[in-house]
Amino acid sequence: MALPASITICEDGPREGFQFEGEGIATADKIRLIDALSLTGLKVIQVASFVHPKLVPGMADAEDVVNGIQLVPGVRYTGLWLNERGFLRAKDVGRLSLRGTLSFVASEPFCARNVKRTLAENFAEQRRIAEVYLENGIPLERASIQAAFGCNFQGQVETGAVVAIVDQIRDLVTELSLEMPIISLADTMAWATPLAIKRTIDAIKQKYPEQRLSLHLHDTRGMAIANAVAGMESGVDLFDASVGGLGGCPFAGHRGAAGNICTEDLVFLCEEMGVETGIDLDTLIESAKLAEDIVGRPLPGSVKSGGSLARFRQVRGEAK
Amino acid sequence: MALPASITICEDGPREGFQFEGEGIATADKIRLIDALSLTGLKVIQVASFVHPKLVPGMADAEDVVNGIQLVPGVRYTGLWLNERGFLRAKDVGRLSLRGTLSFVASEPFCARNVKRTLAENFAEQRRIAEVYLENGIPLERASIQAAFGCNFQGQVETGAVVAIVDQIRDLVTELSLEMPIISLADTMAWATPLAIKRTIDAIKQKYPEQRLSLHLHDTRGMAIANAVAGMESGVDLFDASVGGLGGCPFAGHRGAAGNICTEDLVFLCEEMGVETGIDLDTLIESAKLAEDIVGRPLPGSVKSGGSLARFRQVRGEAK
Numbered sequence: 261m262a263l264p265a266s267i268t269i270c271e272d273g274p275r276e277g278f279q280f281e282g283e284g285i286a287t288a289d290k291i292r293l294i295d296a297l298s299l300t301g302l303k304v305i306q307v308a309s310f311v312h313p314k315l316v317p318g319m320a321d322a323e324d325v326v327n328g329i330q331l332v333p334g335v336r337y338t339g340l341w342l343n344e345r346g347f348l349r350a351k352d353v354g355r356l357s358l359r360g361t362l363s364f365v366a367s368e369p370f371c372a373r374n375v376k377r378t379l380a381e382n383f384a385e386q387r388r389i390a391e392v393y394l395e396n397g398i399p400l401e402r403a404s405i406q407a408a409f410g411c412n413f414q415g416q417v418e419t420g421a422v423v424a425i426v427d428q429i430r431d432l433v434t435e436l437s438l439e440m441p442i443i444s445l446a447d448t449m450a451w452a453t454p455l456a457i458k459r460t461i462d463a464i465k466q467k468y469p470e471q472r473l474s475l476h477l478h479d480t481r482g483m484a485i486a487n488a489v490a491g492m493e494s495g496v497d498l499f500d501a502s503v504g505g506l507g508g509c510p511f512a513g514h515r516g517a518a519g520n521i522c523t524e525d526l527v528f529l530c531e532e533m534g535v536e537t538g539i540d541l542d543t544l545i546e547s548a549k550l551a552e553d554i555v556g557r558p559l560p561g562s563v564k565s566g567g568s569l570a571r572f573r574q575v576r577g578e579a580k
Numbered sequence: 581m582a583l584p585a586s587i588t589i590c591e592d593g594p595r596e597g598f599q600f601e602g603e604g605i606a607t608a609d610k611i612r613l614i615d616a617l618s619l620t621g622l623k624v625i626q627v628a629s630f631v632h633p634k635l636v637p638g639m640a641d642a643e644d645v646v647n648g649i650q651l652v653p654g655v656r657y658t659g660l661w662l663n664e665r666g667f668l669r670a671k672d673v674g675r676l677s678l679r680g681t682l683s684f685v686a687s688e689p690f691c692a693r694n695v696k697r698t699l700a701e702n703f704a705e706q707r708r709i710a711e712v713y714l715e716n717g718i719p720l721e722r723a724s725i726q727a728a729f730g731c732n733f734q735g736q737v738e739t740g741a742v743v744a745i746v747d748q749i750r751d752l753v754t755e756l757s758l759e760m761p762i763i764s765l766a767d768t769m770a771w772a773t774p775l776a777i778k779r780t781i782d783a784i785k786q787k788y789p790e791q792r793l794s795l796h797l798h799d800t801r802g803m804a805i806a807n808a809v810a811g812m813e814s815g816v817d818l819f820d821a822s823v824g825g826l827g828g829c830p831f832a833g834h835r836g837a838a839g840n841i842c843t844e845d846l847v848f849l850c851e852e853m854g855v856e857t858g859i860d861l862d863t864l865i866e867s868a869k870l871a872e873d874i875v876g877r878p879l880p881g882s883v884k885s886g887g888s889l890a891r892f893r894q895v896r897g898e899a900k
Contacts, residue, residue: 450886481883485805490809528801562801566801572735
C-alpha cells in the first residue's frame with residue numbers, strides 16, 4: 261500500500277461537537293476538553309464557531325471559550341466563521357491563529373438550503389471574503405467544497421462538477437494574486453465510498469497534480485475510516501476529525517447519528533499502518549472519554565472502548 | 581480500484597448476536613429475525629450455535645429455533661459447533677445445510693484460553709473432526725484461522741505463522757484426500773488494519789495463488805469496513821457479517837462493544853462501489869431495525885440510521 265509517511269489531523273470536535281450539543285454544555289467543560297486535547301500532540305484544534313447565537317445557541321460563548329483555554333506552544337487554535345462579521349469576531353478575540361477559509365458547494369439545492377444563496381451568489385460572497393482576508397493581511401489557507409461526493413437534495417455529484425469548482429477557485433486566486441489554497445473535499449452528507457474518493461481525487465490530480473487536498477469525512481454511513489484509507493492511498497495527508505466522533509445530530513446515542521470521522525479511530529488506523537500523526541493515542545483516548553462524560557451519552561468512536569494495542573504489545577515487549 | 585464483481589455474505593447475526601445476548605431473547609424473536617433475513621436476498625444464514633447450554637445459555641433453544649424457521653428456497657441455513665457432539669446435534673435437527681468447518685488458531689495463548697488446548701492438541705482435534713465429517717459424508721467447506729492478525733494474549737501474529745497454518749491444513753486435507761477448504765481469516769480480537777489484511781493475504785496468495793479466502797472481521801476498533809475494502813482489493817469475495825452489528829460484548833449500547841462487521845454497512849459499501857451482493861439493502865435495513873428492537877438497545881451499525889441512498893437518487897430519477 262502506498263501511504264503517506266505522516267498526516268496532519270485538524271481536530272474539529274470542540275467546534276463540530278458543541279455546536280450540535282446545544283446550550284447544555286458548560287463553558288468550563290468546553291475549555292476542559294480543549295485543554296486536554298492540547299496535550300495529546302494534536303497540532304491544529306478548531307475551538308469555536310463564530311456564528312450568530314440565534315442560529316447556533318451552543319456557540320454563544322465562543323469568546324469565553326477562546327479566552328479561557330490554555331494556549332499550548334506548537335498547537336494552532338482556529339475558529340470557524342461563515343461571513344465577514346464572524347471573521348471579525350474571531351479576529352477581535354485575539355488569541356486564535358487566523359487563516360483564511362472559503363466555502364464552496366458542489367450542489368445548487370444544498371447551497372440554497374444551507375446558506376440560502378445560489379451557487380453564483382455564493383461564489384461572489386466567497387470572493388468578497390477573500391478580499392476581506394487580503395485587506396486584513398490574513399493568508400488564504402483552505403477552500404472547502406461541500407457535498408463533493410453527493411447530496412441528499414441533488415443526488416449524485418459528478419467528479420467533473422468538482423473539478424470545475426477547483427477551476428473556479430484557481431481563477432479566483434489568480435485574479436486576486438493569492439496562492440492556491442488547500443482544497444478540502446467535504447463529504448457533507450456521507451455519500452462517499454473509497455471508490456468515489458479515489459475517483460474524485462484522481463480527477464483533480466489529473467488536471468492539477470500538485471494540488472494539496474484535505475478530506476472532511478462524515479461518518480453517517482460508517483464509511484469514514486475506509487474513505488480515509490482511500491484518501492491516504494491517493495496522497496491526502498490532511499484530515500479533519502472529531503474526538504470521540506463528536507458532532508452530527510444530537511438526538512440519539514448511537515453512531516448512525518455521528519458526525520465527522522472519529523479522531524482516535526483515525527489515529528489508531530495510522531499508528532497501526534506506520535503513518536505518523538504526532539499524536540499520543542492513549543492520551544487522546546482519555547480526551548475522548550472526557551468528551552463522552554461531558555456530553556453525557558455514548559459517542560460513536562470505537563477505539564475509546566476497544567482500546568489501543570500498546571498494552572498488549574508491551575506485555576510481550578514487542579515493537580509494532 | 582480492482583474489486584470483485586460480486587461477493588457472498590454469510591450472515592452470522594442470529595448466531596453471533598443471540599449467543600452473546602444471553603437468555604433474554606425469546607425463541608419466537610430469534611425465529612422472527614431469521615425469517616426476516618431470509619427475505620433480504622442473503623444466501624447463507626448461520627442460525628444457531630450447538631454448544632453446551634451451560635457455556636452459552638442463550639443457545640439452549642438451538643433446536644427450537646431451527647425447527648421454527650421458515651426455510652426459504654435458495655437460502656442455506658447453517659449452524660456452528662465446536663466438537664463432535666455439537667455437530668451431531670446439528671445433524672440430528674435435520675433442517676440445516678451441513679458443511680464441515682475446522683477451527684485453527686494462530687496464537688498458542690489464545691488457543692489455551694479459548695478452547696483449553698495447546699496448538700498441537702487443537703490440530704489433532706481438528707483432524708478428528710475432519711474424520712467425523714468424512715464418516716458422515718459431509719463435505720469440508722471451511723477452515724478458519726482465529727487471531728490471524730494479532731492476539732491480546734500473544735501480541736503481533738506474524739504472517740509467516742498464518743501461512744504455516746495454511747501449510748498444515750493443506751497437509752491434513754492431502755492426507756485425508758479432501759478438497760482444500762476455503763480459508764477464513766478471523767480478526768478475532770480486532771487487531772487488523774487494511775495494511776495487515778493486504779500483507780497477510782499477499783503472503784498466502786504468493787504461496788497458494790488459487791486459495792479461496794474468506795474474512796471474519798470484528799469491528800471492536802472500527803476498522804472492519806476499511807478491512808473489508810482491503811480484502812476485496814486483494815480478491816476476497818466471501819465475508820462473514822452480522823446484521824445491525826449484532827454480537828460482541830453485550831454490556832454496553834455503544835459500538836466499542838461491537839462484534840462482527842455490520843451486514844448492512846457492508847452491503848451499502850458494495851452497492852455504492854458496484855460490487856453485487858444479491859441483497860436488497862432497504863429490506864436488510866428493516867431486518868437490522870428489527871434486530872435492534874429485539875435486543876432492546878442500540879446496535880452499532882451505521883446505515884440502519886443513516887439510510888441507503890436509493891431514495892435520494894430516486895427523487896432525481898438517477899442511476900447509480
